[in-house]
Structure formats: structure tokens, C-alpha cells
Amino acid sequence: MSEKSQGEVPMPDSVDELDLQIIALLQEDGRMSNVEIARALGIAESTVRKRLERLLQNGTVRIVAIPDLPKVGRPVRVLLSLQVSPAWVREVARRLAALPEVISLHFTTGEYQLAAEACFPSERALHAFLSERLSSLQGVVRLTSAQVLQTVKGRETWRLPPPAPPxxxxxxxxxxxxxxxxxxxxxxxxxxxxxxxxxxxxxxxxxxxxxxxxxxxxxxxxxxxxxxxxxxxxxxxxxxxxxxxxxxxxxxxxxxxxxxxxxxxxxxxxxxxxxxxxxxxxx
CATH class of the missing domain: 3.40.50.2300 (Response regulator)
Known part of the structure; x- marks a missing residue:
């Protein structure tokens, strides 16, 4: 019996409902095997494998380890907003992205051109970062920072919303x-x-x-x-x-x-x- 006769589903050109169902299962349990996903969705294991290969190759999903920051010695987190002179925005972004303390960095609209999240082993390290590393960045007009006291919801706990009904x-x-x-x-x-x-x-x-x-x-x-x-x-x-x-x-x-x-x-x-x-x- 061929794989298609056992429940293989044709590959789409873009992300479809079946892809989203596969991603949703992996969000619940990233260690779920292809066989377990196939059993949960009632499709062939080969369909799951081929679709995951495509989703990984085109960058739709990535397999990464997300550490618990306090448990790896980085308990202090801060959110940064930077107002930057237009001519310096990309250069400042390049330099910030190269700093190991920076977790994420985004171009933004509004009063501030860059938004970043960074983590540190201590408040002393945070102070040194702000006063020594960021203050020396040419092009930065204004900087605001807010220390994270508690995270209610993070990207690692976000789930795909349920699909809209037909x-x-x-x-x-x-x-x-x-x-x-x-x-x-x-x-x-x-x-x-x-x-x-x-x-x-x-x-x-x-x-x-x-x-x-x-x-x-x-x-x-x-x-x-x-x-x-x-x-x-x-x-x-x-x-x-x-x-x-x-x-x-x-x-x-x-x-x-x-x-x-x-x-x-x-x-x-x-x-x-x-x-x-x-x-x-x-x-």
C-alpha cells in the first residue's frame, strides 16, 4: 500500500491549516515525535516529516533551546527604548545586536527607533552596561530603561490562536x-x-x-x-x-x-x- 493511501496529504505552497495544527502540537510539547503528531492528526508520518522539513527550511519554525534566565545566572532583565539620530539608526542597531547581553532588538515606530531586551547577572552589571556600554554609542539621543519585575507571559508560552470558524x-x-x-x-x-x-x-x-x-x-x-x-x-x-x-x-x-x-x-x-x-x- 502506498504512503498516500495511508493518509499522506499533498504539500501546499504556503502555510496551511495542517501546518498550523502541527506547529500547535509542537508548541504544547516540543519533544513530540513525528509518529505521535501523525497519530494525533490522523495522517501519515511521512506527511509530518516532509512538512516539518519544509517549515524548517523556509524559516517558518526554528528548533531552539530557550533557557530559564535566572537558572542560567541571568536574573536581571531590562527593556530598553532608544531614540537615535536617523543617520545612525542602523549602525547603532548593528552594534547593539553584537552585544551578548542583548536578547532581542527591534526597529520600532514612534518616538523611539529601537527597542531591546537585555539580561544581566546582577544589577551592578546592568548599571555598568547602561553607563559604560550604551552611553558610548554615537547617535543615541535618548535612552529609557525599565527593569522587568515579573514576566506574566513570554514568547515561549505564546500559542497559536485557534483558527477562525469556516x-x-x-x-x-x-x-x-x-x-x-x-x-x-x-x-x-x-x-x-x-x-x-x-x-x-x-x-x-x-x-x-x-x-x-x-x-x-x-x-x-x-x-x-x-x-x-x-x-x-x-x-x-x-x-x-x-x-x-x-x-x-x-x-x-x-x-x-x-x-x-x-x-x-x-x-x-x-x-x-x-x-x-x-x-x-x-x-
Whole structure:
């Protein structure tokens, strides 16, 4: 049996949801093996290995040891803000970055051009650093420092936020259908938006493309929904959004006006009335 048949997932060109799930697991336990990650996500071990290799190679993640500063003899931490003459900003940054006491260094906007974090074995060492090392840096106009008393949250404890729920746009002028659909989909974790016409739907999608569209046919025009699906397929931003068309038109006097399957640009079709659970399954 091939690896793909055992759950291997194709490699994306950029970071996708599966990559984020792998990273989230490693944030919880950096010693987690590829096999354990694969078991937790229900995918092949080779998928985890290849994706981690790619994430490491392109710099999306790094494997590093983060020491506990007090336990390695650096209990004093300070946050520094430096106002620097424009002509000297990069040179001052270069010199600061070369100092072993500096943990991190950032270019910033606002009154101060540089922000840094540094650590020291003692307050005496901190004082010497400020009075002897920083005071000699040419180009520094102003320096403020704040000693860290306690860290409530650090980068090493930050976790990726949970992904936003998939968005479903329900396009229908029947408020009862929209409400029933909204309740059913929200119960399954979807974010549900709605529009009462094709024009309103297209405007909403241009502003914020949804993940799925549930689309009625007969709204402000008999084939309003058909025109929406055609417009979506011709729009580069909207062309790949799945469309589930839900309508009673096959049972109406306008059935002959409805396009055949080959001319209908949708991914699925259900005839109203539709049980909510069937709608959820299709989505």
C-alpha cells in the first residue's frame, strides 16, 4: 500500500491549516515525535516529516533551546527604548545586536527607533552596561530603561490562536429558511452570514469572501441565484468558493427556465424543503 493511501496529504505552497495544527502540537510539547503528531492528526508520518522539513527550511519554525534566565545566572532583565539620530539608526542597531547581553532588538515606530531586551547577572552589571556600554554609542539621543519585575507571559508560552470558524454565506430571501439554516450551522461551529439578494451577496463576498455559499435561485429575479453563480465563477477571487444551491424551482412553474446541469456552475444542488441535518451534511 502506498504512503498516500495511508493518509499522506499533498504539500501546499504556503502555510496551511495542517501546518498550523502541527506547529500547535509542537508548541504544547516540543519533544513530540513525528509518529505521535501523525497519530494525533490522523495522517501519515511521512506527511509530518516532509512538512516539518519544509517549515524548517523556509524559516517558518526554528528548533531552539530557550533557557530559564535566572537558572542560567541571568536574573536581571531590562527593556530598553532608544531614540537615535536617523543617520545612525542602523549602525547603532548593528552594534547593539553584537552585544551578548542583548536578547532581542527591534526597529520600532514612534518616538523611539529601537527597542531591546537585555539580561544581566546582577544589577551592578546592568548599571555598568547602561553607563559604560550604551552611553558610548554615537547617535543615541535618548535612552529609557525599565527593569522587568515579573514576566506574566513570554514568547515561549505564546500559542497559536485557534483558527477562525469556516464562514457560510446563506443567500436567500426567505427569513425562515435563513434562520433555521443559521441555527443548524452555528450548532456545528460555522460562522453564518446572510444576504437576501444576488446583488447583496456579491457585494458581501467582495468585501469578505466566505468559505461556502448556500444559494437560493428565485429571489429578486427568477434566476437571481444562477446569475450569482455565473458571476462568482468569472471572478478570480470567488471562482473557487463551493456553491450549494438550494431551491424549489424544479417543482415550480419556472422549472423549464432552470439551466441544465452542464450549464449550472454549482458544486451541489438540493431541492427545498431540505431537512437541516441534510443541509449540514452537504456543507
Amino acid at each position: 464562514t457560510v454565506l446563506v443567500v436567500d430571501d426567505d427569513p425562515d429558511f435563513v434562520e433555521v439554516t443559521r441555527i443548524a450551522l452555528k450548532a456545528e461551529g460555522f460562522d453564518v452570514q446572510s444576504a437576501v439578494s444576488g446583488q447583496e451577496a456579491l457585494q458581501a463576498m467582495q468585501a469578505s469572501p466566505p468559505d461556502v455559499v448556500i444559494l437560493d435561485v428565485m429571489m429578486r429575479g427568477i434566476l437571481d441565484g444562477v446569475r450569482v453563480s455565473d458571476a462568482m465563477r468569472q471572478d478570480e477571487r470567488l471562482a473557487r468558493i463551493p456553491i450549494l444551491m438550494v431551491s424549489s424551482i424544479p417543482e415550480s412553474p419556472y422549472a423549464e427556465m432552470f439551466p441544465t446541469d452542464g450549464a449550472l456552475h454549482v458544486d451541489g444542488f438540493l431541492t427545498k424543503p431540505v431537512p437541516p441535518e441534510r443541509l449540514v451534511d452537504e456543507v
